[in-house]
Amino acid sequence: MSKITITDVARRANVSIKTVSRVVNGEPNVRDGTRERVQQAILDLDYRPNPSARSLATQRSYLVALIYDDPDAYEAPSCGYVVNLQQGLLSACNARGFDLLIHPANYRDSKALENIAKMIAHARPEGVVLAAPLSNMPDVVATIEDSGTRLIRLSPGACATGQFVETDDAEAAQAMTSYLASLGHRRIAFVRGHAKHSAVQLRLSGYKAGLRASGLNLDPALIVDGDNSIASGEDAAAQLLALEQPPTAVFAANDDMAAGILRTASRFGVNVPDQLSVAGFDDISLAQQIYPALTTVRQPLRAIAYRAGEMIIDDVQGTHEDNVIPAEIVVRESTAPLARKH
Amino acid sequence: MSKITITDVARRANVSIKTVSRVVNGEPNVRDGTRERVQQAILDLDYRPNPSARSLATQRSYLVALIYDDPDAYEAPSCGYVVNLQQGLLSACNARGFDLLIHPANYRDSKALENIAKMIAHARPEGVVLAAPLSNMPDVVATIEDSGTRLIRLSPGACATGQFVETDDAEAAQAMTSYLASLGHRRIAFVRGHAKHSAVQLRLSGYKAGLRASGLNLDPALIVDGDNSIASGEDAAAQLLALEQPPTAVFAANDDMAAGILRTASRFGVNVPDQLSVAGFDDISLAQQIYPALTTVRQPLRAIAYRAGEMIIDDVQGTHEDNVIPAEIVVRESTAPLARKH
DNA sequence: GACAAAAGCGACAGCGTTGTCATGCTGCTG
DNA sequence: CAGCAGCATGACAACGCTGTCGCTTTTGTC
Numbered sequence: 073m074s075k076i077t078i079t080d081v082a083r084r085a086n087v088s089i090k091t092v093s094r095v096v097n098g099e100p101n102v103r104d105g106t107r108e109r110v111q112q113a114i115l116d117l118d119y120r121p122n123p124s125a126r127s128l129a130t131q132r133s134y135l136v137a138l139i140y141d142d143p144d145a146y147e148a149p150s151c152g153y154v155v156n157l158q159q160g161l162l163s164a165c166n167a168r169g170f171d172l173l174i175h176p177a178n179y180r181d182s183k184a185l186e187n188i189a190k191m192i193a194h195a196r197p198e199g200v201v202l203a204a205p206l207s208n209m210p211d212v213v214a215t216i217e218d219s220g221t222r223l224i225r226l227s228p229g230a231c232a233t234g235q236f237v238e239t240d241d242a243e244a245a246q247a248m249t250s251y252l253a254s255l256g257h258r259r260i261a262f263v264r265g266h267a268k269h270s271a272v273q274l275r276l277s278g279y280k281a282g283l284r285a286s287g288l289n290l291d292p293a294l295i296v297d298g299d300n301s302i303a304s305g306e307d308a309a310a311q312l313l314a315l316e317q318p319p320t321a322v323f324a325a326n327d328d329m330a331a332g333i334l335r336t337a338s339r340f341g342v343n344v345p346d347q348l349s350v351a352g353f354d355d356i357s358l359a360q361q362i363y364p365a366l367t368t369v370r371q372p373l374r375a376i377a378y379r380a381g382e383m384i385i386d387d388v389q390g391t392h393e394d395n396v397i398p399a400e401i402v403v404r405e406s407t408a409p410l411a412r413k414h
Numbered sequence: 415m416s417k418i419t420i421t422d423v424a425r426r427a428n429v430s431i432k433t434v435s436r437v438v439n440g441e442p443n444v445r446d447g448t449r450e451r452v453q454q455a456i457l458d459l460d461y462r463p464n465p466s467a468r469s470l471a472t473q474r475s476y477l478v479a480l481i482y483d484d485p486d487a488y489e490a491p492s493c494g495y496v497v498n499l500q501q502g503l504l505s506a507c508n509a510r511g512f513d514l515l516i517h518p519a520n521y522r523d524s525k526a527l528e529n530i531a532k533m534i535a536h537a538r539p540e541g542v543v544l545a546a547p548l549s550n551m552p553d554v555v556a557t558i559e560d561s562g563t564r565l566i567r568l569s570p571g572a573c574a575t576g577q578f579v580e581t582d583d584a585e586a587a588q589a590m591t592s593y594l595a596s597l598g599h600r601r602i603a604f605v606r607g608h609a610k611h612s613a614v615q616l617r618l619s620g621y622k623a624g625l626r627a628s629g630l631n632l633d634p635a636l637i638v639d640g641d642n643s644i645a646s647g648e649d650a651a652a653q654l655l656a657l658e659q660p661p662t663a664v665f666a667a668n669d670d671m672a673a674g675i676l677r678t679a680s681r682f683g684v685n686v687p688d689q690l691s692v693a694g695f696d697d698i699s700l701a702q703q704i705y706p707a708l709t710t711v712r713q714p715l716r717a718i719a720y721r722a723g724e725m726i727i728d729d730v731q732g733t734h735e736d737n738v739i740p741a742e743i744v745v746r747e748s749t750a751p752l753a754r755k756h
Numbered sequence: 757g758a759c760a761a762a763a764g765c766g767a768c769a770g771c772g773t774t775g776t777c778a779t780g781c782t783g784c785t786g
Numbered sequence: 787c788a789g790c791a792g793c794a795t796g797a798c799a800a801c802g803c804t805g806t807c808g809c810t811t812t813t814g815t816c
Binding site (some may be wrong): 419421431432435438439463464465466467468469470471472737 | 771772773774775
């Protein structure tokens with residue numbers, strides 16, 4: 073019930089309220105002695121500036137909003153996605169005296185756009201961070217931009233206009249491919265994802281770059297199509313295992329397909345990782361729940377969200393590199409060094 | 415960039431700002447004609463009251479804070495718990511023009527209490543909802559209560575002083591145990607959760623009561639410890655399956671551990687549910703994604719959080735029954751009648 | 757040591773609401 | 787029809803802070 077106001081502090085420090093304001097906001101032109109006196113008074117009284125009064129006077133809200141797809145209908149993976157983004161963004165906000173508003177939006181709901189507009193009009197955040205997959209839906213983006221609020225998009229994919237933060241999918245795919253090569257694998261297959269998913273193209277080119285970097289040749293027979301589903305991973309694996317010279321490692325463009333590969337391998341009696349190494353992409357929570365737990369690529373979600381918060385609050389544009397956060401390879405049980413031929 | 419203020423509305427409706435204020439806040443003593451005129455002006459101008467100004471004038475924050483255990487690391491899929499609570503509470507808040515502040519607190523961090531106090535002093539929420547397992551940590555509770563903020567605890571377990579909302583974990587656990595017994599199982603194991611999580615104690619006693627109610631004896635060897643993680647579920651299962659007389663059913667105190675049990679069973683070549691029935695607790699989304707889909711106890715998390723929001727904002731005390739939201743047994747594929755011995 | 761420039765500080769007016777109180781009007785009572 | 791309660795409304799002062807501007811000092815310069 074802290075009823076201590078700036079006036080109380082001013083009286084105790086024997087200065088005007090304006091000087092207290094200067095000290096609190098770190099403004100210049102305050103003599104050291106005076107500053108210390110004021111700071112002591114603040115400490116003594118345990119004074120906390122009233123955020124509402126400050127907002128009213130400065131015409132700012134000191135608020136950032138995070139809008140993400142409502143994981144209600146969505147499955148478990150997006151829970152982890154959401155929570156990590158929240159925490160990353162929250163850290164950035166708290167470090168700067170900002171508060172965070174969360175706004176789950178179900179894009180299947182016809183009122184989703186209206187709700188977003190309503191939230192922005194009501195709370196007036198200084199910026200909005202828009203998480204994938206909402207970040208590449210034109211109507212959602214338009215709704216936010218129309219409100220005049222600064223917008224940072226997360227992993228917006230191909231149509232990356234405006235400000236955004238993302239990971240370099242190509243680089244990550246290259247790193248994973250190189251990792252597999254470093255385990256001794258020379259026949260490394262790649263399962264492509266759904267053509268519409270723009271990151272998929274990047275992952276493929278990263279795979280190719282990884283092969284090159286490891287001095288391996290590209291065998292077109294080792295690149296097969298999938299559509300991001302578990303079933304398509306099963307099919308792809310069946311196709312690959314039927315090859316005359318089957319691969320000893322398979323890198324799937326997402327975790328679901330990798331899970332499908334695991335299933336097929338199990339059905340074919342192929343042991344993972346002893347006979348076949350399997351790697352995925354995304355680190356959905358399924359990845360650690362299946363057996364064997366999946367070696368995969370993890371997006372540094374907290375770092376991404378933190379960066380987005382910085383961009384909004386510190387109002388920095390940032391070079392392109394600053395906004396591309398490198399991904400991380402998570403080695404679990406589904407990959408192993410290539411067994412020597414006897 | 416809505417710079418429309420109450421003054422603009424007043425001018426357009428040809429009334430004083432005070433009358434606009436009356437209409438906006440649904441106060442009495444406004445002639446119908448005047449009210450309509452004002453409402454039309456509000457619509458025409460798309461006027462939104464400035465929350466900061468309102469807060470300043472009313473000395474209220476229109477804020478509710480949700481404090482929960484930081485599901486640190488990507489490993490803990492307890493984030494489904496968090497996300498559901500957030501959404502339930504958010505619904506309650508938004509319906510009443512309140513905003514929600516989220517505050518993940520890592521109780522292993524020595525500054526956790528300090529951070530909570532700081533958040534409350536800074537944002538001055540009108541109430542705090544404290545999620546389990548934080549809700550039964552005396553120092554956390556004390557910190558919040560010392561701030562003078564209204565506190566609603568979620569599933570506070572044994573030490574339920576003050577206001578709280580919970581499900582009857584003991585009753586639910588008893589029901590699940592009885593259900594397993596009704597399938598013919600006579601050796602039903604129980605995997606305990608993290609000792610600090612007090613609901614765990616209730617679930618254990620519910621398990622015991624369920625055994626009693628079904629006329630089964632308690633075998634101490636069938637009660638093993640876990641720490642709520644998948645890994646601990648794996649370990650627990652390994653321990654149970656190695657028993658001379660292994661159980662035919664295992665009831666885990668949460669779904670993560672149940673998932674771990676499933677993994678170990680698969681690794682041991684034990685078929686679920688034919689050779690082993692497995693039941694969990696919580697109904698996290700993982701429960702229905704894994705194979706076999708998990709029979710479990712569902713806590714109505716959103717309803718619980720919504721209720722907590724109501725209690726804070728509407729300032730209702732509520733009878734005890736109002737604040738105990740019944741849980742539900744969800745039967746899926748991981749449990750089956752005990753196979754007859756041949 | 758004179759003078760300009762800059763530093764240090766305070767008075768006061770907002771910021772957009774709500775609360776308080778005064779005022780005029782309406783309708784009812786006797 | 788006087789008298790009065792109560793309804794409808796408005797004027798104006800908070801609420802706690804920052805921005806602007808002006809007044810004193812201090813500092814720097816030759």
